Amino acid sequence: MSRSRPISTARAVLLLGRVGWRRWRNRLAARMRSRRKGTSAARADAAPTPARTGTARKRAIGIVGITVLALFMLLAGTFQASSGVRKIFATGQDLLFLRHGSYRYATRYDTLLGPESTRTPMQRKQDERALRGLLERRVAQEYATLDAAEQADFVDAIVEQLERRGEDGFALDAPAPFGARREVRWSVGAGDPDVPRRVARVALLFALCGLVALLTSLGGSVQDLGKVDWSLEWLASLPLSGRALFWGKLAEYTLVAPMCWFVALPVALATFLLRGWHAAALPLALFAAAWTAVVAAGLRVALETWLRTRFSHLKNLQAVLTIAGSLVFVALLWLSNAPDLPAWFEWLAEHVPAAATPFGHLAWLVDSPGSALVALPLLALEAAAIAWLCVEVAARATASGLVFQPGVRQGVRGAARARAIGDAAPSWMRGALRKDLLLLARDRAFLAQTLIVPLLVVAIQLVVNRHLLQLLASRSNHAAAFAFALGAYMLVFSAATVLSIEGNSLWMLMSSPQPLDRVLRRKAALWAVVGSLYTLGGCALLIWIGHWPDARGWTAFATALAGIPIYAFIAAGLGALATDPLEPDPQRRVAAPTLYLYMAIVAMYATSIYADSLHVKFVQLVLSALLAYALWQRVRDRIPYLLDPTEAPPPQLGLSDGLLAALAFLACNGLALWMLGSTGVGDGQSVLLAFVLAALVTTAASLYLLYRAGIAGLTETLGIARRIDGAWRVWTGVALGVVCGAAAALMALGYFALLQSRPEWARYVEIPKHLESLARERAVFAILAIGVAPFVEEYLFRGLVFRGMQRSIGTAWAVIGSAAVFASVHPPAGAVPVFALGVCAAFAFQRTGRLWSAIACHLAYNAIVVGMAVLSPGADVPT
Amino acid sequence: MLELCGLAKRYGDFEAVRDITLSVRPGELYALLGPNGAGKTTTIRMLMGVLRPSGGSARVDGLDCFSERAAVMRKVGYLPDEPQFYDYLRGGELLRFVGEMHGFDAREALERAEPWIARLSLEDAIDEFAVNYSKGMKKKLALCCALLHEPELLVLDEPTNGLDPYATRTLHEIAREQAEAGRSVFFTTHLLDQAARLCHRIGILHGGRIAAQGTLAELRESSGVGAGSLEDVFFRVTGSRAETTAPAGA
Known part of the structure; x- marks a missing residue:
């Protein structure tokens, strides 16, 4: 005998609505909590935490927190919305005087120039001239888009309005306390022809808000809209009628409607406040928002149920709806940020009968107090009718069952094979690359996420910051930096997800006989191409808006373009390192801080776009490429351990260690120079001191950190251990080093002699200013070159960089690679001989296994080359 | 073909798998049995090279499953x-x-x-x-x-779980054919009948260790169930319910 008792529909709706709201609240709270705790949350799982206490108090704090947050968002949203609503209320001449700047000057000159002013015509003339001067400067500053004649007309119009109507002729645009004295009047009297126009605009505004709410709620759910929500299927197993279920869904969607409560409510509040409804504004706005939520929820219930009966895959439609919703949202932002009422809004308000659409009916509330009183019960009735109708549609649509998912469809034999073989694809487009391209072509959500969302985010920036585009187009450097940022930003959404996007299907790649890092690199290469296209597009757009770049401009654009492929690999490498494939929540699979780190590195590269010197650009390019390489070395180390929750790769010396140490050295050196510069130590001495300080700090810190990391055989690898198997004895090693250094020095002297005999070649090598000044203080220079630099540079470039490279590209390439890096961070004048020195030192180091040998080589080279420079006056030879 | 030698896996303090030593020869069908949580999937994941053994080694054709994963996968077919x-x-x-x-x-x-x-x-x-x-x-x-x-080695994790009777029969046929062609098949299952009918050798995993292994006859002998079924052997070896089922086998 079952004890189940029937419950009323109302009770069911209440219960379902409450469950829905709790789910949403808990999700919000969980997200806030996880953000605060960060990674410690994972550790907390391992060790069980003591039983929680004081839940009631915590809940109270939570409710207060959410209330405060909600109030703050309501207030901020209302301020933002009021700027749009003012423009909507203003018509004709009013629009001109909404602008913040003109309003400020109008208030200042009101008593001097207004119609009630008692000043003599002479004084008024003077005041007018002063005002005109102020306004002209202000207008020229703010409205770069107007030509001179238009600016003059604008100033004329402001002054005339001020003289005719005083401060009353001006309305205020900037966020100000509501009900300020100078709001746009709703109506100047009975039969004001502008009132119907205002009503139409308000209707359009409400219609847009409703549309945003509906589109985003339809598109926003995580799962495929075409599939019945598992919770609905589960709820259907409870003893409730279909209608009660849909009423419950409607209640849930009404309560959990972020767009209604965070967009429609502030917009309604701003509208009613500026309309002058004072104390009645808040209840009216709450009514309007709830009304929007109910109607949107009803439409959603009916639409999604109906769509499910027709289609089983709606993910693509969902993506389209989300994008459409975001576009409408951007339009609303545009409205509140534009200087004037946007033309599209005016056009739509005139041509679209928004007042006739359901959401537009809310405009009945603004016309007059009387009409609002009549409209309220009518609207309530209407909402109830719409909700009832929608539930009825949903119930009818599901009369023959709640779930419509077809099983496996019957295919046609034979046709399947033909399709699957498909066209003969080119050899590069096979395997994982083809798979990704197919997914991109079919999965609109993936497409939107990778290709459209970044564009949309950038577009919002341009809309909100209305002068940005002009500013960017005005200078090639800005344009190139922007185009680079666009491509690099797009890579965050695409290249950084090369691993995380594999999700639960990673087993397929892991059980295929391809090294996973190679597969991932091929995927990164695809995004390098796409990212380059974005940057190219950005460059083209800004060149088209702005002007044809000069040689320097082209260099900036070329730097931007050259950076993108490198940054695709950096993003992919960082993303792969930050991905935890065992994390079940896709949104948390990639650690967000790593992506911020990526953006910081991107910003560093972007500064090189602005640099005048080609050498700076080149160094930045080389360092970035090296960083990409170093990251992928780490990725390769980590990949075998990807799915192992407990094991990590054994610590090894990597190229990244060398790079970080080199960067730390440069940073320390810069910091020390800056600090010494303000203490008044002499030029050359401070350079020397800074170098020594940076060398000591970097060497000690990096050695300590590497030792702490537990790298096996660290001192042997670095060539500084007392006993090294297979290494030469120290003194023989040093002897070989000296010979190698002398050989490199001879080559260097020959090279400089050649340069001096050919002045037209010397032109290409610029000697930096600080080195020139340094060369003047010869003693300091000699100590630096012979006593300090060889030790620290050999440790960094041979001990760390060369060894780090050697591990994965072999000795020969590592010799060349480390020498190239070594040469690239030196001034271009010495690049060729420094490269030779790098090769010789690496050779000596590898051959003898002793770092002392490389140091001896460097020392011998510097001694000979610097010695020659010191002895022969007039020759500038940088090391 | 497949050699597991002293294989072990620890997750922190928890030892999922301890000292597993077994080998599968070419042409052999080997079934790994065990109660839930005995370590079957951990073992398979180690031989697929996605988990690093805490001790011992897993080798396919002499190649280490973890460090030479890509090469191993050329020889292995895997059904999760x-x-x-x-x-x-x-x-x-x-x-x-x-x-x-x-x-x-x-x-x-x-x-x-x-x-x-x-x-x-x-x-x-x-x-x-x-x-x-x-x-x-x-x-x-x-x-x-x-x-x-x-593949020279088929690794099947609960292969017939969720298959219809037709597909189950086909899978059994395929497994036998592969073995006849000189390839090896290594699979885990809960279906004792299936293991008894299909396999040349059987390993029973219990508490992370191999509790018994060998042909059915060897298992009967070593566990002392006489002419009992594999089910009797299984309950005897895994112990927990040996008392209740012992009379049937005795």
């Missing part, structure tokens, strides 16, 4: 317990993808897959997105993927 596929890829496209990853071109991949598609009655579904397959269909597709490159 619950295969997951990419959204928006059709069955045929997934087969092509796997084939291409094994170095076949599209045509060859499909030619290789075709007999398996026909045998597992997948023709009607091959043009459908694989995420929409039922569990059994996904498993059949994953089996096709595993057989595509004629």
